[in-house]
Amino acid sequence: MYNSISNIKSWTKKLGDAYSILLTAGLGLNILTMTTNWLMAFIAIETVSISSYVLVGFFSESKKQSEAAMKYVLFGSVSAAVMLYGLSLLYGFTGNLDFTAFEHIQGLIEAPKILLTVALLFMFAGIGFKLSFVPFHVWSPDVYEGAPTPITAFLSTVPKVGVLVLLARLFEEWTSSSFYFSELVLILISVAAIVTMLAGNLIALRQTNIKRMMAYSSIGHTGFLLMAIVGNLASEPQVLLYYIAVYTLMNLGVFGFIDVLERRIGSVQLEDYKGLGKNYPLLFSAFTVLGISLVGLPPTAGFVGKLFVFTSIFDLFQFNNNPYYLILLITGALTSVISLFYYFKIPLFAFLRKGEEKETSSVADTKVVYVLSIILGIAILMLGIFPGILLSLFK
Amino acid sequence: MSAWLYGQFDSSLNGINHLQGFQFIEQLPWIRLDLGSLGKLEIDYFLGVDGISLPLLILSAFVMLMAIGASWNITKNAKGYFALLMLLNTAVMGIFCALDFFLFYIFYEVMLLPLYFLIGIWGGANREYAAIKFFIYTLFGSVFMLLVIVGLYFSVTNPSTGAHTFNMLHMMNPENYVDGSFFAYLNNYYEVQGIPARMLGFIVLFVAFAIKVPVVPFHTWLPDAHVEAPTPVSIILAGVLLKVGGYGIIRVCYSIFPDAAAQANWWLALLGIISILYGALNALAQKDLKRMIAYSSVSHMGFVLLGVAALTAEGISGAMFQMLSHGFLSAALFFLVGVIYDRVHDRYIYNFRGLATHMPAYTGFVAVAFFASLGLPGFSAFIGEAFVIIGTFNAESVGTGIPRWMAIAGSVGILLSCLLFSVDLTAYVFRTDTLQRW
Numbered sequence: 131m132y133n134s135i136s137n138i139k140s141w142t143k144k145l146g147d148a149y150s151i152l153l154t155a156g157l158g159l160n161i162l163t164m165t166t167n168w169l170m171a172f173i174a175i176e177t178v179s180i181s182s183y184v185l186v187g188f189f190s191e192s193k194k195q196s197e198a199a200m201k202y203v204l205f206g207s208v209s210a211a212v213m214l215y216g217l218s219l220l221y222g223f224t225g226n227l228d229f230t231a232f233e234h235i236q237g238l239i240e241a242p243k244i245l246l247t248v249a250l251l252f253m254f255a256g257i258g259f260k261l262s263f264v265p266f267h268v269w270s271p272d273v274y275e276g277a278p279t280p281i282t283a284f285l286s287t288v289p290k291v292g293v294l295v296l297l298a299r300l301f302e303e304w305t306s307s308s309f310y311f312s313e314l315v316l317i318l319i320s321v322a323a324i325v326t327m328l329a330g331n332l333i334a335l336r337q338t339n340i341k342r343m344m345a346y347s348s349i350g351h352t353g354f355l356l357m358a359i360v361g362n363l364a365s366e367p368q369v370l371l372y373y374i375a376v377y378t379l380m381n382l383g384v385f386g387f388i389d390v391l392e393r394r395i396g397s398v399q400l401e402d403y404k405g406l407g408k409n410y411p412l413l414f415s416a417f418t419v420l421g422i423s424l425v426g427l428p429p430t431a432g433f434v435g436k437l438f439v440f441t442s443i444f445d446l447f448q449f450n451n452n453p454y455y456l457i458l459l460i461t462g463a464l465t466s467v468i469s470l471f472y473y474f475k476i477p478l479f480a481f482l483r484k485g486e487e488k489e490t491s492s493v494a495d496t497k498v499v500y501v502l503s504i505i506l507g508i509a510i511l512m513l514g515i516f517p518g519i520l521l522s523l524f525k
Numbered sequence: 526m527s528a529w530l531y532g533q534f535d536s537s538l539n540g541i542n543h544l545q546g547f548q549f550i551e552q553l554p555w556i557r558l559d560l561g562s563l564g565k566l567e568i569d570y571f572l573g574v575d576g577i578s579l580p581l582l583i584l585s586a587f588v589m590l591m592a593i594g595a596s597w598n599i600t601k602n603a604k605g606y607f608a609l610l611m612l613l614n615t616a617v618m619g620i621f622c623a624l625d626f627f628l629f630y631i632f633y634e635v636m637l638l639p640l641y642f643l644i645g646i647w648g649g650a651n652r653e654y655a656a657i658k659f660f661i662y663t664l665f666g667s668v669f670m671l672l673v674i675v676g677l678y679f680s681v682t683n684p685s686t687g688a689h690t691f692n693m694l695h696m697m698n699p700e701n702y703v704d705g706s707f708f709a710y711l712n713n714y715y716e717v718q719g720i721p722a723r724m725l726g727f728i729v730l731f732v733a734f735a736i737k738v739p740v741v742p743f744h745t746w747l748p749d750a751h752v753e754a755p756t757p758v759s760i761i762l763a764g765v766l767l768k769v770g771g772y773g774i775i776r777v778c779y780s781i782f783p784d785a786a787a788q789a790n791w792w793l794a795l796l797g798i799i800s801i802l803y804g805a806l807n808a809l810a811q812k813d814l815k816r817m818i819a820y821s822s823v824s825h826m827g828f829v830l831l832g833v834a835a836l837t838a839e840g841i842s843g844a845m846f847q848m849l850s851h852g853f854l855s856a857a858l859f860f861l862v863g864v865i866y867d868r869v870h871d872r873y874i875y876n877f878r879g880l881a882t883h884m885p886a887y888t889g890f891v892a893v894a895f896f897a898s899l900g901l902p903g904f905s906a907f908i909g910e911a912f913v914i915i916g917t918f919n920a921e922s923v924g925t926g927i928p929r930w931m932a933i934a935g936s937v938g939i940l941l942s943c944l945l946f947s948v949d950l951t952a953y954v955f956r957t958d959t960l961q962r963w
Binding site for chain 2: 411422427428429433437440441444445448459460463464466467470471474477478481482483
């Protein structure tokens with residue numbers, strides 16, 4: 131289901147270990163998406179987290195990369211501890227760890243409100259760390275910047291997808307039951323989505339390092355994905371799955387290009403992309419397509435995904451006229467305008483500005499990633515024009 | 526390579542034109558997705574041409590041809606240039622033909638991208654700023670348009686299949702609205718901050734198109750874009766793209782929200798008047814030839830808005846006529862500016878003193894274009910503006926709520942633009958005292 135492994139193929143150092151760690155992460159993710167049991171979910175999240183720590187730290191060569199790995203581990207283990215504490219409280223209240231079970235909901239209804247709120251907030255802190263929504267996002271730019279690009283591609287997509295599926299399942303379960311927190315969950319997720327979209331996109335404007343920029347962009351997209359989770363109430367899971375799939379493809383493509391460029395020109399600064407559109411017309415055209423898709427402009431898959439999410443949120447709004455939905459819609463629309471500014475820095479530097487002639491080495495082992503990313507770019511375009519292909523797959 | 530593209534471009538253009546000139550053409554199937562509880566997603570590839578879009582199609586074909594003619598001097602990456610120009614042409618033609626709102630939106634957005642690159646890569650010194658400003662302005666309008674489109678989608682059903690639809694023709698028919706839905710005609714209790722939902726939808730759509738027209742509070746991107754854009758892109762921008770806004774207002778705002786339009790038309794007319802006067806006054810003060818024409822475009826497009834807001838037959842046909850006439854005239858004006866700019870690389874009016882003695886034939890063309898745009902009888906702009914003014918005068922007697930003083934203000938606008946062009950012509954072009962050496 132999650133095909134990120136390809137991006138790492140061209141990494142040379144101790145490949146065997148990396149593959150086994152990736153497989154472990156894959157195992158954790160598969161469990162995560164299938165379980166409804168809190169303990170299983172926790173174990174799965176930890177499996178994924180620990181393998182990501184290893185992946186980030188494993189390839190670290192410079193001091194900065196080690197720092198990123200260290201930061202990641204510290205943040206991760208604190209939030210895991212907090213989540214575990216919340217979990218133990220929940221178990222104490224309900225005596226059941228399956229969050230779809232009747233006893234579990236029953237226990238939640240009867241539990242003392244304040245303590246329960248604390249426990250649930252702890253849980254959300256744990257989930258929020260993995261999804262990196264505001265205010266649990268601080269680790270991600272540093273880690274994204276410090277980690278090697280293929281790992282960043284992995285981090286920005288795969289663990290997020292797994293936790294999102296869990297959260298969507300949880301959200302659906304709790305909002306349909308009638309304990310007091312269910313309304314609160316909706317507000318909590320909506321507010322988190324709004325703040326995350328705004329913060330991610332606004333901070334991304336100021337970035338000059340493309341990996342850091344993509345980190346904030348992916349925070350912004352997390353906000354949008356949270357919105358998709360809210361919208362999931364109204365529609366079939368296809369909408370959420372479509373957006374997730376498209377998001378994964380877009381991000382993998384973008385990081386693929388970043389990786390290729392990093393190895394050919396030795397830089398991840400936007401400044402250094404100046405005038406490169408002439409040297410790599412195909413690469414930057416596809417890069418621009420991906421950027422357009424990330425903004426959510428037609429005729430790309432990102433647009434269709436965005437449209438579906440808007441549609442489902444609007445459906446909810448029409449159904450019960452909750453102002454939160456309207457604010458969500460407006461924020462979603464507004465942030466896509468904001469995001470245009472920074473995604474368009476890529477073609478701006480590559481095509482519009484003139485750069486001095488640079489030595490560009492055509493490294494043979496970037497070919498695979500290069501071709502793969504181009505294919506992803508084309509796929510994004512095709513899925514935008516014919517979204518039916520992917521949607522019928524999710525049926 | 527560019528010559529080959531040119532040939533390709535030319536023939537395809539004519540082909541499209543002839544084909545659609547003869548009759549209405551509709552094509553149907555595109556995306557039909559079953560979204561479970563969201564219902565069926567009905568998106569059609571639905572094109573058609575009627576009396577509003579056909580003249581604009583011919584206009585855009587013609588202006589595109591002129592733009593290609595003006596691009597002979599483009600040497601920088603000609604392949605990419607013509608490819609983008611063709612993409613732009615496709616999108617514009619698509620907008621004028623689309624009868625499915627989703628399709629319309631896609632063409633509307635696709636139009637932005639080539640234009641961004643055309644201005645951004647082949648533009649003048651300050652091109653990056655102009656390109657991104659243009660893009661942001663338009664995108665800001667259109668993302669909110671997307672929300673309204675989604676809202677409309679939920680309010681309208683296709684009478685034959687019962688599913689929700691993006692079909693604009695169904696949106697125009699009040700019977701297709703679902704009772705109690707967000708944009709419903711009847712039983713509509715939705716309000717946002719005290720504004721009824723249908724009015725809100727109208728305003729959002731109007732703002733999206735007003736940015737394109739451009740109507741005065743949203744016009745600031747236009748002078749920048751015009752000044753920085755290369756001549757052919759200026760021609761297209763003034764000749765065709767501004768018409769997209771006017772077309773959108775007539776086709777989308779007025780046809781889908783006629784009730785809201787009837788309530789809001791006083792304000793629209795006021796905005797039109799402000800655009801006419803403000804644009805003309807601004808144009809008077811400009812030293813840069815392109816900037817001057819850009820502001821006079823704002824003024825001329827104000828007539829379109831005024832005519833549409835009058836809600837009388839004369840007003841709307843006047844607005845249509847004005848759009849066409851302005852399309853040709855502004856294209857001609859920018860073409861002329863481009864001709865002189867290619868030779869001297871200067872656009873300051875002051876430096877063109879005594880032009881008549883150097884280039885008599887050119888001056889003749891300039892004089893014709895200037896007189897035509899100031900609305901002299903015998904030229905197309907006169908008919909457009911006269912009809913708009915007549916329509917606005919009649920509006921009070923017909924009872925659409927546009928007071929007469931607005932028509933008078935519109936006439937003052939004509940006077941101002943008359944002043945503008947004749948001052949430029951007499952004060953600079955025909956003067957002989959200072960000779961410019963080039």
